Amino acid sequence: MKIRCQKSDLLNSVNIVLKAVPTKTTMPILECLIIEANNYGIKLIANDMELGIETMVKGTIMEEGIVALNAKVFSEIVRRLPENEVYISVDENYTTEIICEKAKFAISGRSGDEFPSLQEVERENPLTLSQFTLKEVIRQTVFSISDNESNKIMTGELFDIKNNELRVISLDGHRISIRKIIMKEEYEERKVIIPGKTLNEISKILSGEVDSFVNIFFTDKHALFEFDDTLVVTRLIDGEYYRIDQMLSSDYETKVTINKKELLSCIERASLLIRENDKKPIIIRVSDNNFELNINTSLGSMKEDVDIVMEGKDIVIGFNPKFLMDALRVIDDETVDIYLINPKAPCFIRNKEQSYIYLILPVNINVGA
């Protein structure tokens, strides 16, 4: 193989496929990335068996071929090359020369034969979203997946497609995050569970532009994301997702309308008094159009009032402050509505259109205290 390309193009593509190189693996070949030059162009490939990425590099092919190179070593070399044209040539023993200006590296490569190829996914009937929308919806929901591998389903997000509506849902046993997107077209009904790790990696690669698009293709076991010059293939998580609709309720006893930024800063300050592994809740007391937040830990106590508009009954309720902060940080509205029922029932943060719903379970507190 003999190719040449610009350092910046090569580095961009290397950074994309790096997302699918596992940090720990029992299969050393997976620590490699593949460079393949043939009549389709120059392609980089990486695959950690759950997530696989292929992306094209602009460049010129002088001789076709394929090689597997240690991804970490190759990427660090490329990163430090001068900003100029890079020549890569591979000999019959897979020794790979990388030449840029006066720098000349030689590293040993291996044949790409052992490398597991990406799962083929038929490209028919894609779901199409803007890169911006997909990147945002991941950010707005992925924080509430569970990282406990013993419950595989909770480590993924449900993509629930029905007519022209996509709902993206995550939950971890303490909270549920739901974002609803209205699409331009109608789609076949479909529910798939996509690994959260994959979505995190995809969101890092997406440019996030409003006028670039992502096509998503599904099979029973896999999903393929196609955007720019990149293909990302991921396994889906097997099983049936939780029936969340029966957990959602529109009833409430108390409705609080509050400035989001003020509330978030106030909870952030309160959480300073919580040390790691300390499960102290914040206590919220809503009464007479006043919202009082209290916390009391071994480090000290804090009390702060926040202005609100309220509707309904007074209530005293406790929360894990992290769960409130996670939700508030991904809501872009200036004011939010919080719906409460009683100190043991979940609270809901949602807007009128229900384009977002964040359900958070309260923490038991001794209300008499």
Place this chain on the structure above:
Amino acid sequence: MKIRCQKSDLLNSVNIVLKAVPTKTTMPILECLIIEANNYGIKLIANDMELGIETMVKGTIMEEGIVALNAKVFSEIVRRLPENEVYISVDENYTTEIICEKAKFAISGRSGDEFPSLQEVERENPLTLSQFTLKEVIRQTVFSISDNESNKIMTGELFDIKNNELRVISLDGHRISIRKIIMKEEYEERKVIIPGKTLNEISKILSGEVDSFVNIFFTDKHALFEFDDTLVVTRLIDGEYYRIDQMLSSDYETKVTINKKELLSCIERASLLIRENDKKPIIIRVSDNNFELNINTSLGSMKEDVDIVMEGKDIVIGFNPKFLMDALRVIDDETVDIYLINPKAPCFIRNKEQSYIYLILPVNINVGA
């Protein structure tokens, strides 16, 4: 005690004294900072027994007093307060209320009685430098102190004052860094060894402005740095420093003049092929006005040429690339002169005025190879 001050002023001062709060200590009182309000003003103090810092906070005193507060908790609270006036009041049990806008924290404090006061240093005959100069000279030398506590002297820097010249020197057994500063006044001869850790912390606090000054006072055992509204007291390291003048030589067999940035990038690229704990040297071959850098490790090999102007004999010599990079990174000149004698003798990077001298020992290589 009752005081009020602006959050930003308080935070600045807290950040300064935090540098003297130890992360690990067997004396819990040292994890505190002191707030003292008396007729001199509002003062914050921290002390880790080697390094002590005092700084003033602008503000108003309604009631004098003193309290010791956990530095970590207090600083995190202050950091998150709204940008507004902060009221601090301490009751007779040292419970401390911190109030800013609607946020009201209460944390428990302790009496300042147990807290070790800073060593008194008589303020006579200071050495005066601009903040810029002191900050720069620390940056340009402190990287080559040793972190091996078994040889205490190597963990500090020699400040060698003679007439109107200050030389700052550090060494770690493999290299020596020397910076010479010409001062406006003549000073008494004096040699002191200042702990490298102290210098690192001071350099973080210094604003680095050319027209702000630092006064440095010395006793046999301590040095006091006075600048802005801050006093830093440090213990000195006991003992006699190495006689470095006899290690410096002006003789050379080969002189290489080279573009600093090109050389540095080239060594940085070569060092990519070195894994941690791998002691592979880079090999430099100087001949016929050509400078060829080679490295060969388990990860691969690299070769690169750099343009030079040379004088004297050809030479092949090996170096630990880190030592060359450390020195080159703190030299601001566009081109540097490197003086070489033979493959076993130290190399010198120095300018004509000898305002900097970096001595680096070579690594033994098999020159026949």
